[in-house]
Amino acid sequence: MKKVVILGGGGGGAILANLLPKDEFDVTVIDKKENHVFLPGNLFIAFMGHKKERYMKPLKELLKPHIKFLHDEIISLDLNERKIKTKGKEIEYDYVAIATGAHLDYDAISGNTELLNKFGDYYSGPENAAKLHNTLMGMKEGNFVIAVADPIYMCPPAPQKGAFLSSKFFAKRGLKEKVKVILALPFPHAYSSKVISDIIEPELRKEGIEVHTFFTVDSIDTKNKKIFSVEGEEINYEVAVVIPIHEGPEYEVKPAEVKDDSNYIKIDKYTSKVEGFDDAYAIGDCTNAPTSKSGVTAHLQAETVASRLQGFDAKYSGRTNCPLLTNGTGLFIISDYDHPPVPVKLSKFKRLMEDLFVATYWDAIRYPELWEPIFKAYFEATNPEVLGKEGW
Amino acid sequence: MASKVLEELSENETDALKKTLCFLMKLNEMGILDTLNHLLEPEVIGGLSSLILNKGTLKLLDNVDTLLKSLGEVPKEPKEVGVFGLLGELRDPDVKRGLGFVIALLRSLGKALKSNFS
Numbered sequence: 479m480k481k482v483v484i485l486g487g488g489g490g491g492a493i494l495a496n497l498l499p500k501d502e503f504d505v506t507v508i509d510k511k512e513n514h515v516f517l518p519g520n521l522f523i524a525f526m527g528h529k530k531e532r533y534m535k536p537l538k539e540l541l542k543p544h545i546k547f548l549h550d551e552i553i554s555l556d557l558n559e560r561k562i563k564t565k566g567k568e569i570e571y572d573y574v575a576i577a578t579g580a581h582l583d584y585d586a587i588s589g590n591t592e593l594l595n596k597f598g599d600y601y602s603g604p605e606n607a608a609k610l611h612n613t614l615m616g617m618k619e620g621n622f623v624i625a626v627a628d629p630i631y632m633c634p635p636a637p638q639k640g641a642f643l644s645s646k647f648f649a650k651r652g653l654k655e656k657v658k659v660i661l662a663l664p665f666p667h668a669y670s671s672k673v674i675s676d677i678i679e680p681e682l683r684k685e686g687i688e689v690h691t692f693f694t695v696d697s698i699d700t701k702n703k704k705i706f707s708v709e710g711e712e713i714n715y716e717v718a719v720v721i722p723i724h725e726g727p728e729y730e731v732k733p734a735e736v737k738d739d740s741n742y743i744k745i746d747k748y749t750s751k752v753e754g755f756d757d758a759y760a761i762g763d764c765t766n767a768p769t770s771k772s773g774v775t776a777h778l779q780a781e782t783v784a785s786r787l788q789g790f791d792a793k794y795s796g797r798t799n800c801p802l803l804t805n806g807t808g809l810f811i812i813s814d815y816d817h818p819p820v821p822v823k824l825s826k827f828k829r830l831m832e833d834l835f836v837a838t839y840w841d842a843i844r845y846p847e848l849w850e851p852i853f854k855a856y857f858e859a860t861n862p863e864v865l866g867k868e869g870w
Numbered sequence: 871m872a873s874k875v876l877e878e879l880s881e882n883e884t885d886a887l888k889k890t891l892c893f894l895m896k897l898n899e900m901g902i903l904d905t906l907n908h909l910l911e912p913e914v915i916g917g918l919s920s921l922i923l924n925k926g927t928l929k930l931l932d933n934v935d936t937l938l939k940s941l942g943e944v945p946k947e948p949k950e951v952g953v954f955g956l957l958g959e960l961r962d963p964d965v966k967r968g969l970g971f972v973i974a975l976l977r978s979l980g981k982a983l984k985s986n987f988s
């Protein structure tokens with residue numbers, strides 16, 4: 479039996495654990511939280527008033543019965559000694575997979591923690607998403623601002639999704655004329671890729687969403703309700719969400735060189751192997767792989783690592799499939815290491831597909847072997863190489 | 871044990887359970903349960919998925935609302951069009967766009983048929 483320890487039971491870690499055959503692997507998952515959280519659900523909690531319980535499940539129930547779950551916080555990882563320290567234990571392994579996601583550093587932008595505590599947000603978790611929903615229910619007029627502190631953050635289209643969904647929310651409350659939704663982005667366009675920006679700009683205009691480009695959040699003045707940008711602009715807000723700076727794991731990892739300047743774990747972008755190690759992998763949001771920080775990435779990297787641990791030469795192509803939702807329609811940001819996002823038009827069908835992805839999330843985690851061939855067919859049919867310049 | 875479980879069920883639940891059992895018995899007698907059981911293999915699911923989820927079907931489904939909307943707008947009894955009428959119709963930009971679509975469809979259908987039969 480090979481002893482595999484998986485650090486973190488989020489999307490990446492839970493799928494990897496469930497994919498490893500029980501007769502070959504002795505698997506332990508360590509997570510400091512008892513509940514697994516479906517982060518995209520934050521949007522539906524905050525802007526559609528869904529119950530937060532819908533997007534949380536005990537991790538123990540999501541893992542197959544033979545998998546051991548250790549509810550504890552990881553303090554350090556020594557790759558040379560093959561040792562993991564948690565608050566309560568010391569554990570050794572034959573193989574380790576790091577899947578602790580991104581660390582959200584609210585303190586890096588002055589005023590952001592205060593903003594989070596006051597209004598809630600839709601990045602940190604379901605509790606704060608529910609808090610944001612309450613805040614927005616109480617809002618009567620003024621600017622609702624969604625701003626971005628750094629170009630690298632989870633789910634690249636989430637600021638735009640938030641803008642579209644909140645605009646719909648205010649329209650439903652009869653406040654279309656009174657509340658203005660403002661999107662402030664560090665990019666030259668309404669989306670980091672011009673191809674996608676050209677597709678959504680008319681929709682943003684139609685919804686009356688104001689877009690500020692070249693706006694990288696520098697600081698927040700919570701007394702005077704102003705957000706300042708590095709570029710020298712300022713925006714007034716009544717309520718605001720500033721997507722925080724993301725970083726790699728906070729806990730110590732030895733040798734220190736495996737972390738980059740932002741603490742992300744340096745990996746081979748195809749195999750997910752930690753640089754310099756044959757018995758250590760990292761998947762999902764905690765790595766420096768040059769692709770989107772997305773659940774799809776975590777899922778596909780988990781499949782790659784599960785195959786590699788079973789002796790196959792699997793590789794991850796960098797494929798992304800992040801959904802962007804507007805009022806009733808949707809599209810997917812489809813790209814990989816070799817192709818920038820291809821043009822994908824907004825349609826009702828893609829919105830339905832996204833709703834299906836969300837509805838089947840828990841089953842895709844619990845029974846990944848059932849969903850693997852189905853997703854594979856979808857990913858092959860929508861491979862950026864196959865879609866080409868014409869897109870979908 | 872089973873009778874204890876039954877005791878705890880409400881009337882509605884017992885009713886639903888009876889119906890479910892009836893349905894399951896039918897599926898079993900007809901051999902559908904056995905067949906489904908044997909069909910539920912990764913290879914079958916994979917094959918079926920790649921047959922249903924391909925570039926063509928995804929494009930079709932993506933446009934299904936446009937197609938159905940245009941179908942709904944076709945008059946109940948479209949007027950007849952002869953050769954000369956056709957020339958006149960071809961000045962209409964909507965007709966030109968529709969024709970372009972049909973010709974592109976014919977071309978790719980022709981290509982697909984050629985590789986299928988040669």
Ligand SMILES: Cc1cc2nc3c(=O)[nH]c(=O)nc-3n(C[C@H](O)[C@H](O)[C@H](O)COP(=O)(O)OP(=O)(O)OC[C@H]3O[C@@H](n4cnc5c(N)ncnc54)[C@H](O)[C@@H]3O)c2cc1C
Binds near residue numbers: 553
């Ligand atoms: C608003 C929003 C919308 C999104 N929408 C989409 C979408 O539509 N599609 C998509 O593909 N992606 C989406 N994402 C991104 C997606 O949720 C993440 O990319 C994905 O969850 C990453 O998975 P992961 O396993 O790497 O990390 P996570 O899911 O973050 O899991 C990390 C786990 O590690 C645990 N952990 C961390 N540190 C420690 C420690 N020291 N000790 C013990 N345990 C620890 C955490 O408790 C957590 O359970 C969205 C994200 C947000 C915020």
